[in-house]
Amino acid sequence: xxxxxxxxxxxxxxxxxxxxxxxxxxxxxxxxxxxxxxxxxxxxxxxxxxxxxxxxxxxxxxxxxxxxxxxxxxxxxxxxxxxxxxxxxxxxxxxxxxxxxxxxxxxxxxxxxxxxxxxxxxxxxxxxxxxxxxxxxxxxxxxxxxxxxxxxxxxxxxxxxxxxxxxxxxxxxxxxxxxxxxxxxxxxxxxxxxxxxxxxxxxxxxxxxxxxxxxxxxxxxxxxxxxxxxxxxxxxxxxxxxxxxxxxxxxxxxxxxxxxxxxxxxxxxxxxxxxxxxxxxxxxxxxxxxxxxxxxxxxxxxxxxxxxxxxxxxxxxxxxxxxxxxxxxxxxxxxxxxxxxxxxxxxxxxxxxxxxxxxxxxxxxxxxxxxxxxxxxxxxxxxxxxxxxxxxxx
Amino acid sequence: xxxxxxxxxxxxxxxxxxxxxxxxxxxxxxxxxxxxxxxxxxxxxxxxxxxxxxxxxxxxxxxxxxxxxxxxxxxxxxxxxxxxxxxxxxxxxxxxxxxxxxxxxxxxxxxxxxxxxxxxxxxxxxxxxxxxxxxxxxxxxxxxxxxxxxxxxxxxxxxxxxxxxxxxxxxxxxxxxxxxxxxxxxxxxxxxxxxxxxxxxxxxxxxxxxxxxxxxxxxxxxxxxxxxxxxxxxxxxxxxxxxxxxxxxxxxxxxxxxxxxxxxxxxxxxxxxxxxxxxxxxxxxxxxxxxxxxxxxxxxxxxxxxxxxxxxxxxxxxxxxxxxxxxxxxxxxxxxxxxxxxxxxxxxxxxxxxxxxxxxxxxxxxxxxxxxxxxxxxxxxxxxxxxxxxxxxxxxxxxxxxxxxxxxxxxxxxxxxxxxxxxxxxxxxxxxxxxxxxxxxxxxxxxxxxxxxxxxxxxxxxxxxxxxxxxxxxxxxxxxxxxxxxxxxxxxxxxxxxxxxxxxxxxxxxxxxxxxxxxxxxxxxxxxxxxxxxxxxxxxxxxxxxxxxxxxxxx
Ligand code: HEM
Numbered sequence: 001x002x003x004x005x006x007x008x009x010x011x012x013x014x015x016x017x018x019x020x021x022x023x024x025x026x027x028x029x030x031x032x033x034x035x036x037x038x039x040x041x042x043x044x045x046x047x048x049x050x051x052x053x054x055x056x057x058x059x060x061x062x063x064x065x066x067x068x069x070x071x072x073x074x075x076x077x078x079x080x081x082x083x084x085x086x087x088x089x090x091x092x093x094x095x096x097x098x099x100x101x102x103x104x105x106x107x108x109x110x111x112x113x114x115x116x117x118x119x120x121x122x123x124x125x126x127x128x129x130x131x132x133x134x135x136x137x138x139x140x141x142x143x144x145x146x147x148x149x150x151x152x153x154x155x156x157x158x159x160x161x162x163x164x165x166x167x168x169x170x171x172x173x174x175x176x177x178x179x180x181x182x183x184x185x186x187x188x189x190x191x192x193x194x195x196x197x198x199x200x201x202x203x204x205x206x207x208x209x210x211x212x213x214x215x216x217x218x219x220x221x222x223x224x225x226x227x228x229x230x231x232x233x234x235x236x237x238x239x240x241x242x243x244x245x246x247x248x249x250x251x252x253x254x255x256x257x258x259x260x261x262x263x264x265x266x267x268x269x270x271x272x273x274x275x276x277x278x279x280x281x282x283x284x285x286x287x288x289x290x291x292x293x294x295x296x297x298x299x300x301x302x303x304x305x306x307x308x309x310x311x312x313x314x315x316x317x318x319x320x321x322x323x324x325x326x327x328x329x330x331x332x333x334x335x336x337x338x339x340x341x342x343x344x345x346x347x348x349x350x351x352x353x354x355x356x357x358x359x360x361x362x363x364x365x366x367x368x369x370x371x372x373x374x375x376x377x378x379x380x381x382x383x384x385x386x387x388x389x390x391x392x393x394x
Numbered sequence: 395x396x397x398x399x400x401x402x403x404x405x406x407x408x409x410x411x412x413x414x415x416x417x418x419x420x421x422x423x424x425x426x427x428x429x430x431x432x433x434x435x436x437x438x439x440x441x442x443x444x445x446x447x448x449x450x451x452x453x454x455x456x457x458x459x460x461x462x463x464x465x466x467x468x469x470x471x472x473x474x475x476x477x478x479x480x481x482x483x484x485x486x487x488x489x490x491x492x493x494x495x496x497x498x499x500x501x502x503x504x505x506x507x508x509x510x511x512x513x514x515x516x517x518x519x520x521x522x523x524x525x526x527x528x529x530x531x532x533x534x535x536x537x538x539x540x541x542x543x544x545x546x547x548x549x550x551x552x553x554x555x556x557x558x559x560x561x562x563x564x565x566x567x568x569x570x571x572x573x574x575x576x577x578x579x580x581x582x583x584x585x586x587x588x589x590x591x592x593x594x595x596x597x598x599x600x601x602x603x604x605x606x607x608x609x610x611x612x613x614x615x616x617x618x619x620x621x622x623x624x625x626x627x628x629x630x631x632x633x634x635x636x637x638x639x640x641x642x643x644x645x646x647x648x649x650x651x652x653x654x655x656x657x658x659x660x661x662x663x664x665x666x667x668x669x670x671x672x673x674x675x676x677x678x679x680x681x682x683x684x685x686x687x688x689x690x691x692x693x694x695x696x697x698x699x700x701x702x703x704x705x706x707x708x709x710x711x712x713x714x715x716x717x718x719x720x721x722x723x724x725x726x727x728x729x730x731x732x733x734x735x736x737x738x739x740x741x742x743x744x745x746x747x748x749x750x751x752x753x754x755x756x757x758x759x760x761x762x763x764x765x766x767x768x769x770x771x772x773x774x775x776x777x778x779x780x781x782x783x784x785x786x787x788x789x790x791x792x793x794x795x796x797x798x799x800x801x802x803x804x805x806x807x808x809x810x811x812x813x814x815x816x817x818x819x820x821x822x823x824x825x826x827x828x829x830x831x832x833x834x835x836x837x838x839x840x841x842x843x844x845x846x847x848x849x850x851x852x853x854x855x856x857x858x859x860x861x862x863x864x865x866x867x868x869x870x871x872x873x874x875x876x877x878x879x880x881x882x883x884x885x886x887x888x889x890x891x892x893x894x895x896x897x898x899x900x901x902x903x904x905x906x907x908x909x910x911x912x913x914x915x916x917x918x919x920x921x922x923x924x925x926x927x928x929x930x931x932x933x934x935x936x937x938x939x940x941x942x943x944x945x946x947x948x949x
Binding site for chain 2: 123
């Protein structure tokens with residue numbers, strides 16, 4: 001059953017790829033217009049169909065895995081992140097149905113692929129659920145939240161699309177740097193995933209004996225070549241190399257090491273692209289988007305947030321409170337994860353008010369959409385893995 | 395202040411921009427497009443600016459201020475997650491030292507600034523209170539006049555009003571305007587518009603109730619905040635903790651001694667490491683994983699029939715397996731599984747030995763209940779054993795005197811006095827010894843008799859949290875209203891279409907509070923099926939146009 005569910009996920013991955021290609025064709029391919037001036041290039045429709053099939057395939061993955069593991073598969077980093085990819089594509093399907101914008105597809109599909117690929121960096125085996133996680137309310141809470149976040153993610157994609165469309169890349173400015181930074185972050189994730197698959201395929205594993213925070217000897221496993229070693233670490237496996245420098249005991253050196261590899265990989269990819277393109281990457285993408293109507297993309301990103309915000313609030317705050325009341329005896333406890341969900345909520349509330357009353361449309365609104373998504377990712381990755389609270393998985 | 399009379403005859407409140415009834419601009423405004431945010435109504439905050447009350451009102455009714463409050467809350471909230479809050483530091487740690495020890499100078503500062511209790515600090519409370527005030531004032535400032543304006547609006551609008559709509563168009567030379575308008579009306583009705591006609595003019599309106607969404611959600615938020623605030627009043631909620639040993643019962647606090655809980659059995663179930671399904675994960679983490687924490691409990695109620703004073707008359711109300719995520723609830727109380735202690739000592743079995751009498755140990759055997767020890771043990775053969783002192787949790791205090799930390803038998807020590815049959819217990823003293831786990835000391839010289847521990851019994855103890863929260867209903871209602879308002883304002887939107895016939899020239903105008911695309915599509919549908927052309931979006935050409943309609947200086 002697990003095997004079957006993985007196969008559905010792989011199938012979805014290739015369908016996302018197919019959708020990306022179709023959307024790319026629909027934009028760069030020849031424009032066929034009939035007499036009424038309507039588009040007759042069908043690639044956009046095929047792209048949408050592929051995306052729809054990918055969502056179905058993901059739902060099949062989700063259902064089969066649910067049956068196999070016996071609980072809703074949103075209970076560890078792997079499962080949750082895959083679900084976020086799925087939810088983002090669901091968000092896309094909804095928004096595409098409203099606006100039929102192929103550019104949005106061209107941008108969303110690769111990002112969904114990246115999210116799913118990133119998920120597969122986490123251990124995907126079936127995990128036993130601790131008692132606090134055995135609850136229907138938890139299932140309802142997490143699934144609603146992830147769908148909300150997925151729809152909000154479309155707001156980010158719209159924002160990014162808008163920024164690349166309107167910013168003047170000819171002159172160096174903070175805005176250009178900002179967009180380049182977003183692209184760099186995406187490239188780092190690409191690099192991380194690629195290297196992760198590479199080292200994973202070659203079964204790379206370096207094991208250290210080290211002295212942990214409490215001063216006790218312990219073991220740590222590295223999946224990337226150790227540039228930064230653990231505190232007083234000693235390599236005990238055959239694979240591996242001696243690290244350049246040792247980290248202090250309070251730092252999870254293996255994780256830090258991975259982050260460093262990801263950033264280095266991102267830098268290499270980024271510089272390589274800049275060298276080939278001889279201009280900012282955003283500037284190189286811009287000509288592709290010359291037919292994008294900024295006002296439409298602006299409305300798309302707002303619409304995604306207006307649709308996603310209530311879903312996120314319902315899942316991430318209201319259902320979360322109901323569950324917390326049942327599982328932890330209080331509906332609110334200022335746990336870091338809760339606080340960051342509240343911050344995300346307040347942030348989007350501020351966004352809506354700014355847009356509505358201060359007229360923050362267009363560029364300002366687009367930047368806010370990007371920041372909002374950064375908050376969601378921060379809550380998923382940083383708060384889960386670094387600020388370990390009650391929610392931290394794994 | 396006096397009212398303003400429009401040429402259409404309607405009396406508008408002082409400060410009105412666009413006549414509530416016909417929409418004629420009553421004041422000059424910059425730009426091609428009228429500011430329609432609140433239908434151009436007179437809002438208190440925009441009209442009265444003199445008295446201190448006006449000033450306070452205007453301050454809190456400003457969305458700019460509201461946004462600042464939200465942003466400040468957001469920023470300060472994030473500070474509180476930098477290091478753990480006081481309630482999350484390991485129990486028993488002294489916060490004064492803990493933060494500095496763990497996080498160095500930054501930790502010390504964090505503690506000194508009070509960030510270890512950030513969410514209950516006075517200034518955080520003040521921020522939340524201002525949010526509430528701002529919500530109330532901003533909503534009142536807008537909802538009342540908006541409601542009146544939308545109720546008063548006429549079908550026939552002033553030309554100046556129509557021309558200054560974002561979507562506006564004029565159609566001349568249509569051969570049969572009346573029948574075209576009739577067709578348009580049919581189309582709009584089919585699109586579920588609410589169509590009103592007057593003097594041959596059309597006002598088609600849809601989704602007006604979405605306009606109330608924000609106000610409904612703000613009301614929900616306010617109720618929620620009030621519910622949260624009530625928790626600061628004593629008696630609004632109960633948060634107690636109780637330990638119950640297996641086989642025993644404890645009173646449930648907050649019930650006036652009416653309800654008791656008996657712990658029939660406490661158990662912890664682990665995941666099976668041999669289980670095919672989880673083997674991989676369990677091997678990776680390398681430690682066992684708990685599957686269930688459970689207290690099989692019985693809820694007991696003091697029966698009313700029992701005679702006064704006979705407090706032990708308890709009636710069983712129900713049996714329940716309390717688990718994490720599955721509390722036992724009754725009459726607003728909830729009992730949660732939160733803690734446990736395995737293998738707490740509960741009973742010692744002793745015997746008495748004497749070198750000269752081999753049979754003695756068979757004749758003398760006795761049990762000491764460590765939670766409620768008997769003081770005296772008498773035996774048929776004339777032996778008598780007394781407990782002189784009992785220390786459930788033995789320590790030497792500051793004066794090096796034996797003492798007990800608490801009543802929990804974690805480290806029990808008993809001082810026994812043994813009187814053989816030939817010793818008169820009233821006049822003489824017996825052999826005294828101190829007994830505990832792995833401890834057996836004679837306290838008054840050499841003893842002939844030795845007390846020997848034969849058996850130890852242990853029980854599991856369950857730790858339950860008792861809660862009763864009177865604010866929950868209020869908070870829930872607030873949450874529900876908030877969600878309803880949020881959905882109402884987010885998934886529907888208000889659109890209006892005006893079509894007026896001025897001597898053969900059709901004036902078309904449209905307004906939506908958001909999602910203009912949908913409004914444009916509706917006009918498109920009309921033009922596809924009639925000879926009426928689609929009006930233009932007057933903001934489309936100039937890139938800055940969108941923000942003109944939402945000029946911040948006019949809010
Ligand atoms: C966390 C707190 C708040 C939340 C969740 C919230 C939520 C919302 C939402 C969802 C909308 C509708 C936005 C849209 O349709 O795009 C809205 C509108 C609005 N909010 Fe808030 N709000 C909050 C706090 C405030 C505060 C403090 C003020 C005070 C100034 C305020 C004033 C307004 C106003 C004036 C509107 C526009 C209403 C209209 O359409 O006429 N809100 N709010």
